[in-house]
Amino acid sequence: MTAPTHLTGIELTHDPPFEARVRRLSVVSLLALGVVTGLAIRDDAHLSIVVVLTLGWILMPTLLRASQRRPMLRYTLTIPATLVAIGLTIFCLTGLPSRTLAVAGWWTITAAIWFGATLGMWLWFRWMPVPQALDDPFSTARLALIALHVGGVLTGIALILA
Numbered sequence: 031m032t033a034p035t036h037l038t039g040i041e042l043t044h045d046p047p048f049e050a051r052v053r054r055l056s057v058v059s060l061l062a063l064g065v066v067t068g069l070a071i072r073d074d075a076h077l078s079i080v081v082v083l084t085l086g087w088i089l090m091p092t093l094l095r096a097s098q099r100r101p102m103l104r105y106t107l108t109i110p111a112t113l114v115a116i117g118l119t120i121f122c123l124t125g126l127p128s129r130t131l132a133v134a135g136w137w138t139i140t141a142a143i144w145f146g147a148t149l150g151m152w153l154w155f156r157w158m159p160v161p162q163a164l165d166d167p168f169s170t171a172r173l174a175l176i177a178l179h180v181g182g183v184l185t186g187i188a189l190i191l192a
Contacts, residue, residue: 039165041154042101048167049098056094062183063087063114066139069190073127073136082117086110104154111147118143135189142182149175 040048067083075083089110097103118140126133151157153164153172163171 039154039156039160039167041167042104044101051167052094052098052104056091058180059094060087060091063090065187066114066118066183069187070121073132073190074125075121076125079117079121079125082113086114086117089113107150107154108147111143111150115140115143115147131189131192135186135192137186138189139183139186142179142186145182146179149179 063083064087067080067087070083071080087110090107093103093106093110097107118136122136122140126136153160153167153175163169164175166172
């Protein structure tokens with residue numbers, strides 16, 4: 031069953047343009063979370079952190095793809111988002127490498143992941159009121175917020191690799 035759009039926006043519906051975004055997001059999350067998990071392994075993250083990040087890496091694109099058949103499954107995206115955000119936070123607090131740029135990179139990725147999770151709760155799940163300027167998922171304002179999220183992850187990866 032699909033929730034009425036006036037209660038949820040199109041994020042939890044079968045809207046064709048938004049479905050295309052979900053498909054792209056599943057590919058992007060597969061690649062980005064794979065890189066982040068690989069970098070955590072390279073930087074000697076504790077096995078428990080690697081396991082949590084790996085679960086998030088597997089679940090995020092899997093649930094995104096499954097949600098194309100049942101959009102209400104998008105609520106389950108809180109699971110991988112939480113796993114990755116908490117895993118990264120614990121890694122930042124307990125096990126970062128000593129390289130200054132890597133430390134900055136891990137904190138940048140962590141902040142960007144928390145920002146993305148917050149955007150999802152706010153804009154997709156409508157847990158807080160969404161201003162009219164951000165109601166359309168293809169609006170310039172919303173794309174700017176997405177760019178901040180993606181840019182933070184990419185900047186963090188670049189800093190870790192520098």
